[in-house]
Amino acid sequence: EAEVAQSPRYKITEKSQAVAFWCDPISGHATLYWYRQILGQGPELLVQFQDESVVDDSQLPKDRFSAERLKGVDSTLKIQPAELGDSAMYLCASSPRQGEYTGELFFGEGSRLTVL
Amino acid sequence: AQSVSQHNHHVILSEAASLELGCNYSYGGTVNLFWYVQYPGQHLQLLLKYFSGDPLVKGIKGFEAEFIKSKFSFNLRKPSVQWSDTAEYFCAVNERSRGRRALTFGSGTRLQVQP
Numbered sequence: 322e323a324e325v326a327q328s329p330r331y332k333i334t335e336k337s338q339a340v341a342f343w344c345d346p347i348s349g350h351a352t353l354y355w356y357r358q359i360l361g362q363g364p365e366l367l368v369q370f371q372d373e374s375v376v377d378d379s380q381l382p383k384d385r386f387s388a389e390r391l392k393g394v395d396s397t398l399k400i401q402p403a404e405l406g407d408s409a410m411y412l413c414a415s416s417p418r419q420g421e422y423t424g425e426l427f428f429g430e431g432s433r434l435t436v437l
Numbered sequence: 438a439q440s441v442s443q444h445n446h447h448v449i450l451s452e453a454a455s456l457e458l459g460c461n462y463s464y465g466g467t468v469n470l471f472w473y474v475q476y477p478g479q480h481l482q483l484l485l486k487y488f489s490g491d492p493l494v495k496g497i498k499g500f501e502a503e504f505i506k507s508k509f510s511f512n513l514r515k516p517s518v519q520w521s522d523t524a525e526y527f528c529a530v531n532e533r534s535r536g537r538r539a540l541t542f543g544s545g546t547r548l549q550v551q552p
Contacts, residue, residue: 366540412481424469424531428481
């Protein structure tokens, strides 16, 4: 069964350091999402890509967060500098092209960030 | 902006008990509705979805949900829970009219089923 791959699974860093997360969506999925899930809360959308273009980054804290999907396949989410409040699970998800859309988002296992 | 409310944060049931988890959304337009489940140590996965048609939808593992438009609700039910249903359950919505695919999630309900 095809899966969304994410790395690293766990990351511990000190505040003010830079952090990067990587996501490889299911092959052929045009839409890619980055969500943040703080402990005890539901996932919140950070950024959505359609192929290599950003569709929605209205909730991305752009002063410290950046995301790219240069070739429309895998994606990187970066935080610089990390703050204590960034401690969370960072989830990547993907979905197929418009004509194949079933409503389902396919999630990876996430990258858990702890900022000390 | 749309929002999703799940009023039950933590539910504890015994095996064979019936389950109902509440979900209300705020958006007044046409929406697609979802329930996702996250089993311990696993990724989020789709349990069931509603797009249109019969407001009572059935999903995997015996779960069902009923869409009540007048109440802006999409409650999840299961007649008899099992220990393996222990998980966190998330209700989610997206706005069909805007073609938005990104989901807005509720805060989740942690279900603990005791043997």
